[in-house]
Each structure stands twice: as structure tokens, then as C-alpha cells.
Amino acid sequence: MTTSAAALSQSHIPLLIRCIQTSSSLHSVTAAHSKILKAGAAAGTSTANHLLNCYLRFGSIVDAHKLFDDITQPNVVSWTSLMAGYIDAGRPAVAVDLLRAMPINGVEPNSFTFSTAINACSHLADVRRGRELHARIESLGLRSDVVASTALINMYGKSNDIEAARRLFDGMSHRNLYTWGTMISIYSQNACGNEALTLFAQFMALKLRRPNHFMFSSIVNACAGLGRLGTGRSTHAAVFRLGHEENDVIAGALIDMYAKCGSIDSSRIVFSRIAAPTLIPLTSMIVSAAKHGLGAYALQLFDEMLDRKIHPNSVTILGVLHACSHCGLLDVGLHFLNSMNDDFGILPEAKHYTCAVDMLGRAGRLDEAVDLARRAAAEASGDDGLMLWSAVVAAGRLRGRLDVVAEAAARLAELEPRKSDVAGAYVAMSNAYNFVGRWGDAIKIRMEMQRRGVMKDPGxxxxxxxxxxxxxxxxxxxxxxxxxxxxxxxxxxxxxxxxxxxxxxxxxxxxxxxxxxxxxxxxxxxxxxxxxxxxxxxxxxxxxxxxxxxxxxxxxxxxxxxxxxxxxxxxxxxxxxxxxxxxxxxxxxxxxxxxx
DNA sequence: TTAGGGTTAG
Structure with missing residues (x-):
């Protein structure tokens, strides 16, 4: 930054802002901020908003809020930016509080504000408040507003109400790239890969704009879920043509897609083209290798990752456990489970315990498996509990231990799985009862399924x-x-x-x-x-x-x-x-x- | 100037 504080005037500010928008350190934002303050030019709300967003880009919500407090007349952009900052900082409830405080401070929310507030509701899984905001948007005549409607589509999608999301999408008179991307990603994330591909094809046929990396990431993901290697390959070609291959998330998604489509060699080719792989592609490669039984390779990658001082996340550790599990490296796996908190500061979650239970079960150490499951049960509600106790059912069946299977069936019966996994829980329970010879109970479960209209996916x-x-x-x-x-x-x-x-x-x-x-x-x-x-x-x-x-x-x-x-x-x-x-x-x- | 994306055990 070459502008000196003494020479700084109002006319220099846009240049300074442009400078820090492309800068790569929080330090340069702080420096620019103090220069502006010294020049007595920070009074402008617009300038302050730029600075505010620079702080947020570097994840500094504390600096951003301090700056916000110093703005004489924060406008709707200041408020909305701060709200978004709190969501990114993992505190969506604060964003909702800010929305309430706005009118008291004489600022009316606009469609971006509503969009951000709805996003906060998605994070909080607060559908009730989201619906209230939906009603408010309708009453304010913002129904046809593309920004607000797109946020609503996203919220309904995140709460698994795909039909509501699609109804909104279909009812819109104008849609932008965000709208298309959001609807496609909802399909992709809810295991509706065919719908995602169909909608993407419709978008492409309109020839309005080129797809962006968000869309590609969803489409690659849809191909992975469907196991469509051919479609995945042609999507990869398009990703390459449009220059998105370098993107970390896309690279991770491609590695995952090839592995899920059965071509681990292609995953490794994509991975080898990345000069300095970061957490995302590394984790994808470890998980993929584990899935294909390449346990030694997965562990080697993990070591290389630690050597390069890249900190793993909970999914990376799960991949490592999974790798141990499929290679029979039981003690190595148990060591990871027991030391992951001390070594990496990651507390074991239900999914880690489930993997370990499965590992112990298949190695014949059934009593330890059950013991671990009992200890993990407190943290495994809903779907997590279904996974955990299904692993116990499988282990008990493998060893013919009726007592273990009966206990797991009883635990499954206590669960309240999400709507989408009810069928899985019923089937696991009914299989468990069948195995221990309690056919009456098994039949009751099947009848209950029929009564509630729960369908088991046909093989x-x-x-x-x-x-x-x-x-x-x-x-x-x-x-x-x-x-x-x-x-x-x-x-x-x-x-x-x-x-x-x-x-x-x-x-x-x-x-x-x-x-x-x-x-x-x-x-x-x-x-x-x-x-x-x-x-x-x-x-x-x-x-x-x-x-x-x-x-x-x-x-x-x-x-x-x-x-x-x-x-x-x-x-x-x-x-x-x-x-x-x-x-x-x-x-x-x-x-x-x-x-x- | 304000909006979204990847990897997760069966």
C-alpha cells in the first residue's frame, strides 16, 4: 500500500478500498482502517461497509462488530453484512437478534437482509421462524423478489422439504444463477441426483449463462451419488474447459465422484495433479482410498498430511478409522479413536464410535463392541443411533449372539429417527427380531410399517x-x-x-x-x-x-x-x-x- | 458493498 496517511483524502479512499479488497492479510485491512481514521475520513457509511466486509472476509467478527459500533449511521448494508458475519462465525442466533434490532434503530430490512435472516434460520434448523419470515416477505410484496425467494428455496431444501422448495422455484417469474444453483444443490444434497441432472440440463438449454463452480460441484456430487461414471467424466471435461479444476472443493468432489463410481485410479489421477493438496482433496482421497480397501495408502496420505502440518478434521479421522476397519488394522484404529482428542483436538462423535464398533464386531471382540456402543449411546440419537445399533446387530448376527442382537433391537425401538430413515430403523429392528426368533415382534414391526405407509427401498x-x-x-x-x-x-x-x-x-x-x-x-x-x-x-x-x-x-x-x-x-x-x-x-x- | 458449494459410518 503506497498511499501515505498525510496525503490521504476522500478521493483516495476508493483506491485504498480496492487495494485492501484484493489483499491477503488481516493486517493490511487493519492498517488501511487506521489510515482512514487518521485522515478523519471514516465518517462515510459506504467506506465503513467496505472495511466491515474486508474484516469479515478474514473471519474477524470482533473487529467487524467494533467497526460497526463506530459507524455513525449504519445502513441496511452495514446491518446485513454484520448478520452474515455472525452466521459465518457460527452464531446464527445473533443474526436473528440483529434483524429484530434493526427497526428499533430506524433501519428497514431489504431482501438481502431477509435472505440472510432466512439463512440464519436454516443454520438454526428453525423452520417455524423461517416460515414466519416467509409470511413477512409475502406481506411486504417481496414475493417475486429473486434474492428473498432464493433464500426461501434454500431454507426449505435444507429442512428436507424439497417439494416446497420446488414449488417456489416453479412460481418464480425471474431466476438468476443463484436460484438455479440453489435448486440444483438441494436435489443433489437430498439424494435426488436424477432431478439435479435434469434441472442442470434445463439450465444449460436456456443458454443464459455459463454454469459456475457451485453448480459444477453439485453436479459432480449428483454423479457420485448415482454412480454415473460417464456423466461424471463429461462433467469433469466441462469443469476443465471452464477452468474450475483448480478449485479445492471441485477437486475434492471429483476425487469422491470417481471413487464412488468405481474408478479409484481416476481419483488418484485427479489427486496427483494437485500441486499442494489442502485439507479438502486430501480428506476426499483418504476417504476414497478407505472405501476401496487401500488402507495402507490412506494411512500414508494421512502421515504426509501431518508432515505438511495440515490439521485433520473429524471426517479425515473417520476416513482413517474406516481404512483401518477394512484392512483389519484393529489396534491401529482403536489407537486413533482413543487418542484423536489428545492428538488433534477432535472429540470422537457417534460416527467414529460406530466405525470402531463395527471394527471390533468383525474382529470377534463382541463384548468390547457392545460396551463401546453402550458408552457411545448417549451421544447417538436419531440417525446416529440407528447407525450405531445397526452395527451392533450386524456384529451380533455374525457371531450368533442372540443376547447382543436382542439388546440392539430394544435400543433401536427406543430411537426416534428422522422421517427419511424410519424405514431403515424398522428394517434393522425387524431383522434383529427375526434373528433372535421373536417372529411375532418382527411381524408387528412389518405391520406397523405398512400401517404408517413406510416403504422399504426395493433392492x-x-x-x-x-x-x-x-x-x-x-x-x-x-x-x-x-x-x-x-x-x-x-x-x-x-x-x-x-x-x-x-x-x-x-x-x-x-x-x-x-x-x-x-x-x-x-x-x-x-x-x-x-x-x-x-x-x-x-x-x-x-x-x-x-x-x-x-x-x-x-x-x-x-x-x-x-x-x-x-x-x-x-x-x-x-x-x-x-x-x-x-x-x-x-x-x-x-x-x-x-x-x- | 449484502446471498450458496465438497468429504461422513450402514
Whole structure:
């Protein structure tokens, strides 16, 4: 900064402001502030607002509030900026208080203020107050205001009311880039990937403006959720063309997308192109490596991260635990759990305990697993509790411990999961009761599900061919693409693999979910969805290429066996993503080494 | 001058 205090006059201020807006340190903001004060020029509200926002850009809410107090006549921008600053500082309740204080101080809120206040409500998960603000916006005639409406869309989206968000979106006469981006991100974050892709396509067709990095991040995320590798790759190409690849968040999202689509090699390529990876791409790479069973690589990355003095967050630690879990590094994992607070100042949360419970359970140390779950239970309400006790159910079932499963079922019954996970809790409970022989209780649960209209997601698998996703459901042959060829191929293969390899038939299920294993003609009708997808994949992909299959549930042990045998029989490589992790089948073996 | 984005166990 070259402007001297002595020479500073009103005419220099815009230049000074421009200077500090591009500066990279809080110190230069403070220096500019004191120069302006010395020159006696800080009286202007507009100048003060610029400074205020510079302080906020560096996260200094204390300096910002001090400056705000010194402004003789703070205007609506001053108030709104301060509100936004408090939200960023993790204190959204203060933002709501400021909104109330504005009229008392003679300043009326505008649409940006409402937008910020609504954002505060989203952070506070205070839908009631959000609705009140919605009503106020309507009564003030701001209904068609794009800024206020976009904030409302975001609030409804964050509270999982996607329909309300979409109704507002559809009712708007004018939409800007924020509006489109917000609606697309709501779809993407609520596991509505197809809707996100459709809306993005509509936006592109309008040819109004180029998509920004926010939109790309949502779209990459949608591809990850759907396991759409082809669409993910073409989105990556667009990201590259428009120069967004360097963005940390986008890089992290791309690493995650490739991993979730079964191409960990592509994740590693994206990661290797980053000169000095920061927390976000590093965490994404660690989590992705763990998901693919590359435990040693995940731990190596973590060490490199610490060497570079990059501080991990709770997700990074979870990735590390997950890596230990899938590689059987039980003691290393437990060490991380016990020392994460001392070493990194991160308190273990329910998700960390759940991972450790799962790890202990699979290693056969069931009593320790249950003990840990009991200790963690206080912090695991709602969905967290569902995860925790479902892990205990799985561990108990694996070891045939009825007492453990019964306790977990009772704990599940006490939970109040969010609406979206009610089905999961019911299914976990009903499975647990079935396992311990309390069929009456299991039936009661199923009846309660029916009475409340809770639907269990049907098991399905899908395969992407040339940008189109082909979906397969167990027992729904009428919906199966290339059905005749698929059936014919399965028949032929069944003859080949036969009982010699320990496979009685294709894994299948009847309405009540019981396995038969006879593999007769009737069984073909209920064959598991990944088996149909496997046959379709063999028919649709050229020899030599990997066949990637996505599944919305966990793979059963029988299907796992089938994939191993078939990979050797037909000489093809299969990558199957189930709810839990990836399985790479090649030459008769699986990357998980049958430990998952 | 004021608005949003990524990674999370089953």
C-alpha cells in the first residue's frame, strides 16, 4: 500500500478500498482502517461497509462488530453484512437478534437482509421462524423478489422439504444463477441426483449463462451419488474447459465422484495433479482410498498430511478409522479413536464410535463392541443411533449372539429417527427380531410399517452404458433390459459353474425374502438384481473393459461368491459398489479378501 | 458493498 496517511483524502479512499479488497492479510485491512481514521475520513457509511466486509472476509467478527459500533449511521448494508458475519462465525442466533434490532434503530430490512435472516434460520434448523419470515416477505410484496425467494428455496431444501422448495422455484417469474444453483444443490444434497441432472440440463438449454463452480460441484456430487461414471467424466471435461479444476472443493468432489463410481485410479489421477493438496482433496482421497480397501495408502496420505502440518478434521479421522476397519488394522484404529482428542483436538462423535464398533464386531471382540456402543449411546440419537445399533446387530448376527442382537433391537425401538430413515430403523429392528426368533415382534414391526405407509427401498442395481443408466430389480423381469439375452446367458453360465464350484444356483429371493438356492426355473424370476446387472454388463461391454455395477443395498455372501467365480469363468473384471464399499472382482478373487 | 458449494459410518 503506497498511499501515505498525510496525503490521504476522500478521493483516495476508493483506491485504498480496492487495494485492501484484493489483499491477503488481516493486517493490511487493519492498517488501511487506521489510515482512514487518521485522515478523519471514516465518517462515510459506504467506506465503513467496505472495511466491515474486508474484516469479515478474514473471519474477524470482533473487529467487524467494533467497526460497526463506530459507524455513525449504519445502513441496511452495514446491518446485513454484520448478520452474515455472525452466521459465518457460527452464531446464527445473533443474526436473528440483529434483524429484530434493526427497526428499533430506524433501519428497514431489504431482501438481502431477509435472505440472510432466512439463512440464519436454516443454520438454526428453525423452520417455524423461517416460515414466519416467509409470511413477512409475502406481506411486504417481496414475493417475486429473486434474492428473498432464493433464500426461501434454500431454507426449505435444507429442512428436507424439497417439494416446497420446488414449488417456489416453479412460481418464480425471474431466476438468476443463484436460484438455479440453489435448486440444483438441494436435489443433489437430498439424494435426488436424477432431478439435479435434469434441472442442470434445463439450465444449460436456456443458454443464459455459463454454469459456475457451485453448480459444477453439485453436479459432480449428483454423479457420485448415482454412480454415473460417464456423466461424471463429461462433467469433469466441462469443469476443465471452464477452468474450475483448480478449485479445492471441485477437486475434492471429483476425487469422491470417481471413487464412488468405481474408478479409484481416476481419483488418484485427479489427486496427483494437485500441486499442494489442502485439507479438502486430501480428506476426499483418504476417504476414497478407505472405501476401496487401500488402507495402507490412506494411512500414508494421512502421515504426509501431518508432515505438511495440515490439521485433520473429524471426517479425515473417520476416513482413517474406516481404512483401518477394512484392512483389519484393529489396534491401529482403536489407537486413533482413543487418542484423536489428545492428538488433534477432535472429540470422537457417534460416527467414529460406530466405525470402531463395527471394527471390533468383525474382529470377534463382541463384548468390547457392545460396551463401546453402550458408552457411545448417549451421544447417538436419531440417525446416529440407528447407525450405531445397526452395527451392533450386524456384529451380533455374525457371531450368533442372540443376547447382543436382542439388546440392539430394544435400543433401536427406543430411537426416534428422522422421517427419511424410519424405514431403515424398522428394517434393522425387524431383522434383529427375526434373528433372535421373536417372529411375532418382527411381524408387528412389518405391520406397523405398512400401517404408517413406510416403504422399504426395493433392492436394485444399475449399470451405465453410454450415458444411460439401466436399472435392474430382483424379480422384475418385465423391467429388465435385453431380458431374453440376459436369461439365456444366465442359463448357459449356470450350467458352466454348477455345483462343483460350490454354487447351487443364482442367489434369489421370494416375496418374504427367504433364500432358496435351488436355482430352478422359478428361482430365475427372483434372482438378485446384481446378477441380472452382471449378465447385462457382460453382454453390453466390450471384452477387456471393467464392468461397473452399482447397488443400493449390501451384497449378499452368495452373490459375492458368484461374482468371484464368474470373473474367472468369463475372464472379466467387475467392480461392484454396494451400500458399504467397493468390491473389485478379478480372476476369481475379490479385493476385499472376503472381509467386509 | 449484502446471498450458496465438497468429504461422513450402514
Amino acid at each position: 436394485c442395481s444399475w449399470v451405465e452404458v453410454k450415458g444411460t443408466a439401466y436399472v435392474f430389480f430382483a424379480g422384475q423381469f418385465e423391467a429388465c433390459p435385453r431380458v431374453e439375452e440376459v436369461v439365456e446367458l444366465l442359463r448357459e453360465m449356470k450350467k458352466e459353474i454348477g455345483c462343483r464350484r460350490g454354487i447351487d444356483g443364482w442367489p434369489w429371493e421370494e416375496e418374504d425374502g427367504e433364500h432358496d438356492g435351488l436355482g430352478g426355473e422359478r428361482a430365475m424370476l427372483g434372482v438378485h438384481s446384481e446378477i441380472l446387472a452382471m449378465a447385462f454388463g457382460i453382454l453390453s461391454f466390450p471384452k477387456g473393459g471393467k464392468i461397473r455395477i452399482m447397488k443400493n443395498l449390501r451384497m449378499c455372501g452368495e452373490c459375492h461368491k458368484v461374482f468371484k467365480v464368474v470373473s474367472k469363468l468369463v475372464g472379466r473384471e467387475f467392480v461392484v459398489r454396494d451400500l458399504n464399499r467397493f468390491h473389485h472382482f478379478d480372476g476369481g478373487i475379490c479385493s476385499c479378501r472376503d472381509y467386509w
